Amino acid sequence: MSTPPSDAKRSPARSLVALVVDDEAAIRRFLRSALVAEGFEVTEARDLATARHAITTTQFDVAVLDLGLPDGNGADLIGTLQAAGAPAVIVLSALDDEARKVAALDSGADDFVSKPFGVAEFMARVRAALRHRVQMQGGAPVYDDGRLSVDISRRIVKIDGVDPKLTPREYALLHELVLHAGKVLTHRHLLSKAWPATEADVQTLRVHIRNLRQKIEADPDQPHRILTEPGVGYRLST
Amino acid sequence: MTDNGERRPSPDALLEQAKAETRGRLKVYLGAAPGVGKTYEMLSDARKKRIEGIDISAGVIETHGRAETLALTEGLDIIPRLGAEMDLDALLARRPEIALVDELAHTNAEGARHPKRWMDVDELLAAGIDVWSTLNVQHIESLNDVVARITRVRVRETVPDAVLERADEIELIDLTPDELIERLRQGKVYAPDQAQRALRHYFAPGNLSALRELAMRRAADTIDGQVRGHRKAQGEDAPWAAGERLLVCVDEREASAGVVRHTKRLADRSKAPWMAVHVETARSARLSEVERIRLAETLRLAERLGAETATLPGDGVTETLLAYARDQNVTQIIVGKARRSALFEMVFGSVVRQLIDRSSSISIEVVPEPATAGAKTLFPLISAWPALTSRGVVEALTMTLLASLVAWPLDVWLGVSNLTLVYLAAVLISALTRGLWAGLITGLMSALAFNWFYTEPRYTFTIVDPDNVLALLAFSGAAIVVSALAGRARQQTLSARTEARTSRELFGLSRQLTSAMTEDEAAESLARYAGRAFDVECVVLARVGLNDLRLAGASAASLDLTDADMAAARWTAEKGEPTGRGADTLPGARWLFLPLRTARLVSGVVGVARATLLTPSERRRLVAMGDQAASAMERAHVSIALEQSRVETEAERLRGTMLASLSHDLRTPIAGILGAASSLRTYGDRHDPQTRDELLGAIESESARMQRYVEKLLDMTRLDAGSIQAHLELLEPGDVLSAVAKRARSLAGSHAIRLEIEPNLPMITADAALADQAVFNLVENALLHGQASPVTLAARRSGDTVLVEVLDEGPGLPPGEEARIFERFQRGSAAIPNGTGLGLAIVKGFVRLMQAEISAKNRPDGKGAVFSIVFPIQVEP
Structure with missing residues (x-):
């Protein structure tokens, strides 16, 4: 259905270009090593100023942003990036930086990784974000993980071939999650989609997610479809 | 008072009444206990009114299955209930002249318009419908506690007192306890088995009497209140004997x-x-x-x-x-x-x-009044004089002798009558200086002397001329008048002096108190001052928590304070009233304790002990001193509390920065190591040799960085715990510096470090390891903050010291931050990611241990910052 970035190597037409913005040389070094091994071209920047300059000269497919830069917050680049070709954006954050992380996601970042992290996890996020970009361009998708299938265009949900009878809110939530499968969706994002007219709080969202899980998860207590990102939001596993 | 204008009813009172007139009237049948017959009485009254043709309707009647009561409801218009509750709307729509609403204290079921029935009644009254209702005394809110104490049963349903007070009429349904018990026995109130239980508990005769009295008093109170209200509205002047006042x-x-x-x-x-x-x-x-x-x-x-x-x-x-x-x-x-x-x-x-x-x-x-009371001195001013002393007598005699000596030679030139003036002068002087008794004695003696020397026949005491009697009287009269006047003047002087002394004392004390930083200093000042001012033993006890006192100040090193005295002091602190000698409580004690009050609270107690009682004026002065000390003590208390909270905030802040530092400085190298290791593992064969080498190098350098950080944390901890000891010995400053330079070059490259060591430097006293670490930390700091500028390491002599300096060519220190940078977790700038915020704090700790000094400033040539350690040297003899 789409072209995974790991296949990019095999299409010599144009390799994907990544921007890595972090003030720590050690972090840049291993991110570069991994991205290069995956066939990306990599541009490094150690602060906002350098990054801004790079954005004006190069068209990036992926941007990796550290939130705590010497001259500011890496998330400040998101707006600039969206104006310059809208690459997939992954933010790097510390564990105790929930608020900035959520703010970055709300302002358009695709995903986050918390330091410290391994390259496998990081590359998985990069791939998911890129796939998501492609999906968004390809129109309403059909989600099928073997047991659960969602046909967005026909509004059909089947679990083991049976209609789980979702309420409109539950369907709205699932619809949003499927649309962005693999991507973390913040509480605020989901609330704005499923409760567009009213002020609902995170508690309400949790209740509806629990109900949704009861209908589509094999074991609602240990969900493996709708995953919780603590303090951030939810993600549909792919 | 007798002015008629004041007896006119006030407009407010009339308005209040006008408002009440549009409302329905509330009549309450008040009983002491269930079963006294309130409902019965209400229904009987209603029946009479109905016969008079008055429109009556019942909202709720609780007959409790009592046959007699039930019989009375016959023919009565009873509005059907809405569910379990009274149908308020139906009753409002029905608009009877009088509505019967039984059991005013009833709590409505959930979903009713009002939670309480008395609120329903209020609405009926507001609609202009008269309401009759029943109430037992235990349901009155203010009596709830009392009733609970009497009967050991607490009633949940209560009616605010205000409702009862607004009642226009209260009818007390009274039944003697015996009659009520009889009714119970006959099963007229409860079913037989219930009645038995009730008789043993709630309806015990003792309880019933008490409840009955409560009901009666309450009814009387309300009526009394109404009488007063009525009297106001009528502009009545004579009180109505409703209750004693x-x-x-x-x-x-x-x-x-x-x-x-x-x-x-x-x-x-x-x-x-x-x-x-x-x-x-x-x-x-x-x-x-x-x-x-x-x-x-x-x-x-x-x-x-x-x-x-x-x-x-x-x-x-x-x-x-x-x-x-x-x-x-x-x-x-x-x-x-x-x-x-x-x-x-x-x-x-x-x-x-x-x-x-x-x-x-x-x-x-x-x-x-008893006979002892009201005894007054006729001449209070004269009584202020000291009693007659032997000295006074001697002086009186001397004055007479002097007068005689003066008069004797004058006798030749002056007439006898003029000589009396000389004696009169003596009397006046005597009375003026020595008081009434001395004046009178001088008067008497002068009269005698005058009589002896100058009246015919001379040298006898015989008085022939009545003029001489007059002279004697004049002398005595003058003595009395003058001494009285002098007495008044003297008393005024005395009181002025006392005033002056009091204000002097207060001023002195207040000066001491303003400089008192702690509660104890203030207490000590008061004890010392009061001790001196009244010649007493004095203790000041400060309050600890709610109920205890501690000795905060004393006029002498050891004072005799027994446990009983302390108990008395605690009482004073608790009640805010004096105890002990001369006070109402424990007047027999040795100590007198007065409360130290501020506007807010009693902050302690001042105790004084003396053989004699304090005079009222002394006591007043002591209270004034105590007031001053009390506010000083409170002030000190507050400032200590403030300081404490400031220290706590600071500790909190430090903990916060330490956590941030730990999480950042430990996690960052870990992120580098983990990332590099996972990259090698995942893509090992895909990396070219150079990348592989870089990643391995990163793992090494990040591990070293973490190691350094952990070292520093440990150093800091050891410094805090005091477990680092400096072994001071004589060291060659050049050795120390070149060792540091060598280590630093391996870290930053050889071009980065310059060494400038003055020749022939004396030896310094320092600990080899600590000095090395301190200087190295400074160099590390300079490399970090100097923006890759070269770092100069210099040593030179300065008087009896050797100055070791680390100079960089970076942006320098932010102005005003020179001292702060040595505080732990103080990072110079957020732009320096590798700083731990600990380096300089450790340097300072180490330098202190070596009895050396450290300072930081910007270079005079404006090129960057300079850190200097001043080492003491071995001065040659």
Whole structure:
């Protein structure tokens, strides 16, 4: 259905270009090593100023942003990036930086990784974000993980071939999650989609997610479809 | 008071009544207990009214299955209930003249319009419908506790007192306990088995009597209140004898306390409220200090005994008292009868007599006073003089002798009558300087001497001429008048002196108190000052927590304070009233304890002990000192609390920065290591050799970085724990610096470090390891903050010290931050990611351990910052 970035190597037409913005040389070094091994071209920047300059000269497919830069917050680049070709954006954050992380996601970042992290996890996020970009361009998708299938265009949900009878809110939530499968969706994002007219709080969202899980998860207590990102939001596993 | 204008009803009172008139009237059948027959009585009354043709409808009637009651409902229009509750809307729509609503205290089921039935009733009344309702005394809110104590049953459903107070009519349904018990036995109230249980508990005869009394008193109270309200509306002047209200008149005499106690007994007997009143007239200004204090204490006594107290300013005692009494609906005025002669009363009049003459409807009770009270000195001013002493007699004789000596030679030129003037002068001088007795003796002696020397026949005491008798009288009269005048002047001087001394003392104390930083310093100042001022042993006890005291200051090193004394002091602290010697409580004790009060609280107790009692003026001065000290103590207390919270905030901040530092400085290298390792593992074969090498190098350098950080944390911890000891020895400064330079070059490259060591430097006293680490940390810091500028490491002699300097060419220190940068977790700039915020704090700790000094400033040439350690040197002898 789409072209995974790991296949990019095999299409010599144009390799994907990544921007890595972090003030720590050690972090840049291993991110570069991994991205290069995956066939990306990599541009490094150690602060906002350098990054801004790079954005004006190069068209990036992926941007990796550290939130705590010497001259500011890496998330400040998101707006600039969206104006310059809208690459997939992954933010790097510390564990105790929930608020900035959520703010970055709300302002358009695709995903986050918390330091410290391994390259496998990081590359998985990069791939998911890129796939998501492609999906968004390809129109309403059909989600099928073997047991659960969602046909967005026909509004059909089947679990083991049976209609789980979702309420409109539950369907709205699932619809949003499927649309962005693999991507973390913040509480605020989901609330704005499923409760567009009213002020609902995170508690309400949790209740509806629990109900949704009861209908589509094999074991609602240990969900493996709708995953919780603590303090951030939810993600549909792919 | 007698002005008619004041008796017109006030517009507010009339308005209040006008409002009440549009409302329905509330009648409450009040009973002491269930079963006394409230509902029965209400229904009987309703039946009578119906016969009179009045439209009555019942919202709720609870018959409790009692047959007699049920029979009375026959023919009564009862609105069907809405579910379990009264159908309020149906009743409102029906608009009877009188609505019967049984059980005012009932709580409505959930979903009803009002949670309580009395609110339903309120709505009916507001709609102009008269309501009759029933209520048991245990449901009245203010009596809830009392009833619970009597019966050991707490009633949940209560009616606010205000509802009852607004009732226009209260009918007390009274049944003697025996009758009620009989009714219970007959099963007229409860089913037989229930009745048995009830009889054992709630309806025990003792309980019933108590409840009955409560009900009666409550009904009476409400009626009393209505009477007062009515009287106001009518502009009535005469109080209605609805209930007793006593007023006791208090003055400064000792006997007043007895009259107050008498009134208290009267009030108890008639369960009447009472008040104690003092009328302040022009005479009050002339009261002595003792009398003032006594007056205040009598009023306090009355307050303690449960009276309301008031001090009324006024021109005449009688008028003021009567006006107030009428206003307060007083029924009886109690006054003490002073023991005065009939003559005195004829001349000066008697308050008691005037009261009796003018009181009209208020009864006056006159309480005789005991004989000891009211004894007054005829000449208070003269009494201020010291008693006659032998010295006074000698001086009186001397003055007479002197006068005789002066008069003797004058006798030749002057007439005899003029010589009396000489003697008169002697009398005056004597009276003026030595007082009445000396004046009188001088007068007598002068008269005798004059008689002996100058009156015919001379040299005899025979008095022939009546003029001489006159002279004697004149001498005595002059002596009395002059000594009285002098006495007054002397007393004024004395009191002025006392004033001056008091203000001097207070001023001195306040000066000491302003410099007191702690509660104990303030307490100590007070103890010392009071001890000196009154020649007493003095202790100041500060309050600890709610109930305890601790010794905060004392006038002498060891003072005799027993456990009993401490208990008395605690009592003072708790009640805020004096105890001990000279006070009302424990007057036999050795110590007198006075509370130290501020506007907010009693902050402690001051105790004094002396062989003699404190005079009232001393006591007043002590209280004034205590007031000052109390506020100083409170101030100190508050500032200590503030300081404590500041220290806590600082510790909190430090913990916060430490956590941030830990999480950042440990996690960052870990992120590098983990990332590099996972990259090698995942893509090992895909990486080119150079990348692989870079990643391995990153793992090494990040591990070293983490190691350094952990070292520093450990250093800091060891410094904090005091487990680092400096072994001071003589070191060559050049050795220390070049070792550091070598290490630093391996870290930053050889070009980055310059060494400038003055030749022939003396040896320094330092710890080899600590000095190395301290200087290295400085270099590391300079490399970090110097923006890759070269770092100079210099050593030079400066007087009797050696100066080791680390200079960079970076941006320099932010102004004003020179001292702060040595605080832990203080990062110079957020732009330096590798700083731990610990390096300089550790340097400072190490340098201190070596008894050296460290400072930081910007270079005078403006190129960057310079850190200097001043090492002491071995001075050659």
